[in-house]
Amino acid sequence: MNRLKKIKDDGWPAGVKKTKQRESVLAVLKNSDKPLSAMDIYSKIEKNGSSAWLSTVYRILELMVKKGVVIKTNIMNSEMAVYEFNRFKHKHYAVCMRCNKIIIMDNCPMDKFIPQFKDEEFSVIGHNIEIFGFCKDCK
Amino acid sequence: MNRLKKIKDDGWPAGVKKTKQRESVLAVLKNSDKPLSAMDIYSKIEKNGSSAWLSTVYRILELMVKKGVVIKTNIMNSEMAVYEFNRFKHKHYAVCMRCNKIIIMDNCPMDKFIPQFKDEEFSVIGHNIEIFGFCKDCK
DNA sequence: TCACAAATGCGTACTATTCGCATTTAAGTC
DNA sequence: GACTTAAATGCGAATAGTACGCATTTGTGA
Numbered sequence: 584m585n586r587l588k589k590i591k592d593d594g595w596p597a598g599v600k601k602t603k604q605r606e607s608v609l610a611v612l613k614n615s616d617k618p619l620s621a622m623d624i625y626s627k628i629e630k631n632g633s634s635a636w637l638s639t640v641y642r643i644l645e646l647m648v649k650k651g652v653v654i655k656t657n658i659m660n661s662e663m664a665v666y667e668f669n670r671f672k673h674k675h676y677a678v679c680m681r682c683n684k685i686i687i688m689d690n691c692p693m694d695k696f697i698p699q700f701k702d703e704e705f706s707v708i709g710h711n712i713e714i715f716g717f718c719k720d721c722k
Numbered sequence: 723m724n725r726l727k728k729i730k731d732d733g734w735p736a737g738v739k740k741t742k743q744r745e746s747v748l749a750v751l752k753n754s755d756k757p758l759s760a761m762d763i764y765s766k767i768e769k770n771g772s773s774a775w776l777s778t779v780y781r782i783l784e785l786m787v788k789k790g791v792v793i794k795t796n797i798m799n800s801e802m803a804v805y806e807f808n809r810f811k812h813k814h815y816a817v818c819m820r821c822n823k824i825i826i827m828d829n830c831p832m833d834k835f836i837p838q839f840k841d842e843e844f845s846v847i848g849h850n851i852e853i854f855g856f857c858k859d860c861k
Numbered sequence: 862t863c864a865c866a867a868a869t870g871c872g873t874a875c876t877a878t879t880c881g882c883a884t885t886t887a888a889g890t891c
Numbered sequence: 892g893a894c895t896t897a898a899a900t901g902c903g904a905a906t907a908g909t910a911c912g913c914a915t916t917t918g919t920g921a
Contacts, residue, residue, distance in 0.1 A: 600866095600867065600868070600917090600918055600919075601918075601919095602867095602868060602869080602917075602918070603869095603917095604868080604869070605868085620908090621908080621909080622908085635869085635870095636869070636870050636871065637908095637909090638869085638870080638871080638872090638909080638910075638911080639868080639869055639870070639871095641908090641909060641910070642868080642869085642910085642911095643868095645909095645910090656798070657796055657798045657799070659795070659796045659850055660796070662877085662878080662907075662908065663907085663908060663909090664908085664909090677837065677839065677844050677846070679844075680847065686839055686840075686842055686844055687839075687840060688837050688838065688839060689838045689839065689840060690835075690837065690838045692831040692832050692835035692837075692851075693831050696829075696831035698816065698827050698829065698831075698853055699827065699828045699829045700816065700825055700826075700827060700828065701825075701826060701828060703825055703857060703858055704857075704858040704861075705816050705818075705825055705853070705855055705856070705857055705858065706855045706856050706861055707816070707853055707854075707855040708819065708854055708855040708856070709853075709854055709855070710851065710852065710853045710854065711798055711850075711851070711852040711853075711854065712831075712849065712850070712851050712852075713849065713850040713851075714837055714844070714846050714848075714849045714850075715846075715847055715848055715849065715850065716844055716845045716846040716847040716848070717844070717845050717847070718842060718843075718844055719842055719843040719844065722843075722845055739886090739887055739888075739897095739898065739899070740887075740888095741886075741887070741898095741899060741900080742886095742900095743899080743900070744899090759877090760877080760878080761877085774900080774901095775900065775901050775902065776877095776878090777878080777879075777880085777900085777901080777902080777903090778899080778900055778901070778902095780877090780878060780879070781879090781899080781900085782899095784879095801876075801877065801908085801909080802876085802877060802878090803877085803878090862921100863920105863921085864919100864920095864921085865917105865918105865919095865920100866917105866918095866919095866920105867916105867917085867918085867919100868915105868916080868917070868918085869914105869915085869916070869917085870913105870914090870915080870916090871912105871913095871914095871915105872911100872912090872913100873910105873911080873912085874909105874910080874911070874912095875908105875909085875910075875911090876907100876908090876909085876910100877906100877907090877908090877909105878905105878906085878907085878908105879904105879905080879906075879907100880903100880904085880905070880906090881902100881903090881904085881905095882901105882902095882903100883900105883901090883902095884899105884900085884901080884902100885898105885899080885900070885901085886897105886898085886899070886900085887896105887897095887898085887899085888895100888896100888897100888898105889894105889895090889896095889897105890893105890894080890895080891892105891893090891894080891895100
């Protein structure tokens with residue numbers, strides 16, 4: 584299993600040059616339990632005393648998404664994408680309609696569900712589920 | 723029931739001035755069975771021989787969303803929002819990862835599903851589900 | 862250590878969307 | 892139907908997130 588070793592044992596994607604900036608971006612994502620925007624990541628890197636130009640952060644994120652190490656998500660009613668370290672766990676989020684807080688959902692409605700399509704066939708690769716409502720602070 | 727009549731019998735939201743542009747936008751959305759972007763709507767209006775500045779289309783859409791006549795959705799991996807006429811039917815979409823075609827799903831996994839949250843309480847108002855994969859032409 | 866392909870810094874460009882303001886228009890009142 | 896006025900539109904310019912181009916720097920295999 585895993586003969587191709589697309590991702591190395593230390594979590595680094597194979598065939599990807601190690602640079603200060605790339606390590607910073609991945610470290611920030613690994614240390615966060617919530618998805619972060621490119622700007623969040625940029626700020627956290629600065630706060631850690633390192634530095635990486637914002638456009639570089641975007642390029643790194645794009646690469647990491649392509650390599651499967653990072654997951655990119657678009658949260659509705661927010662114009663910016665968020666990124667998280669791929670821990671290979673199936674997760675979904677609930678988003679508060681007032682404060683935009685993100686809450687992790689533990690179960691997935693798609694587990695025992697077979698989507699039906701009108702006429703057309705469609706081969707399902709994955710899904711994206713977002714619950715919206717109000718968190719306990721905003722209720 | 724419906725004593726407040728937020729939406730009139732002809733489908734027009736109450737207390738909203740009728741203008742050429744607003745009628746054009748709603749007509750385009752009513753005649754489409756797929757969600758459309760603001761730009762799509764703008765083009766279709768031009769094609770119909772009418773006209774409405776793009777910023778006006780955006781303003782109208784924002785208003786109609788607020789009035790509950792139109793639904794705004796953000797489809798992932800697409801940087802633009804799409805809008806559809808609210809037919810008060812529960813629907814979800816499958817999006818082809820190659821050609822971005824949108825296919826309507828007939829059933830909903832959330833029907834018999836109760837979301838669970840770790841510690842925090844969350845009152846669920848609604849949900850957003852997107853299936854991705856390949857349509858029959860792109861398989 | 863050297864060479865070179867690849868990554869970054871930095872600025873600029875692009876795209877979807879929003880905003881500001883002068884002009885126009887819908888709709889209630891006389 | 893004309894008048895009035897608040898609200899909508901045309902139009903351009905601004906904004907924000909993200910992508911791009913190119914000169915310089917850096918990581919890595921030889």
